[in-house]
Amino acid sequence: MHLNCLLFIFSFIRLSGAQDVTTVRQISVQRGQSVVIPCLYNQKYTSSYKYLSAGYVWLLSDYVDFSDQRCHHKTVFVSDDTEGHIFTVRMDDVQESGSYWCAIHIPSAFDKRAGFFLDVTADSPRLHVTSQTVMGSENGSVTITCYHQGVQYGVKWCKFGGQCITGASGTLDGASVEIRHGLRNMTVSMSRLKKKNTGWYCCSTEDLQMPVHITVSQKKSRSAEGQQSPVTTATGQSSPRKRTAILFLLPVIFEILLLIVIYLALKLASICKTRFFPSVNEAEDGHYVTMHREQSSRSNGCSAAEEVYENMAGLKTNSEIPASGHKSISPAVVKKSDLPKAPVREPDYVNIMKT
Structure with missing residues (x-):
């Protein structure tokens, strides 16, 4: 039961937002070459920031490049076409295969994204074109050749x-399309082009796609061939950062804050108790002082009894002196009322002398 719940949550996190962003599933590129990946998005995210992140798992992916230039990579550039509702990712000098995500930043919610896999090969890519940028003019035509590794009749435009x-001919947005299949290539001819035919197309198989951008101008000219790709470039060094899943860290942050609040409350209570209420130790100390004073008063009584004993002992000694040679001295009579008041219980050594 718990495993099924986890799988459901993982699937929800992985698929959430995918319907708002569309990109290629997998693209093949030769090592050291460049490639442009288009990412189509819903028009309601026109003003949102777009970015590319790297990593197989979305929550653990790293930021690579942002469209608002907050983060730059020296070989990766993100450009946003707000009119066409599509942003492009240009990757130069690719070296390693990996999983990437075209994503849109959504404040206080899950970002919208779509993942793709970049397959970097040492030899010729499994599906590629001579150029990803094609220029045409209105009422003119363009030709694109898609090269593959013997996948006949499995490649679509x-x-x-x-x-x-899917067939040998058809129409796309009013333009006529003719397709010729060769042993290791597919040639696509688009004629009767209109301005609205400007945009991204792709050669597609079951697992690979190769995007191609067609620009239709008002008239065909040689100067148009020197125009730049719709992908704008930027310079700057990268500073990859580990993605922080804030929403998933909120419970941990809340627990930490709760522990801090509890600690501060206990500390405050301890200070108030010390300052405004007498402590138990102080009460015990007062009780000890009281007992010590009572014991001291008893000790004083014992001292008084010792003085009486010494006086009586001195009298007895004088009475035992022989009368010869000395003048008899009558012992002084000590009244009981003259004795200092002693405690009810007399010391043990006084009782012994009396016996």
């Missing part, structure tokens, strides 16, 4: 995030 042409 698609509008990115939209319709695909």
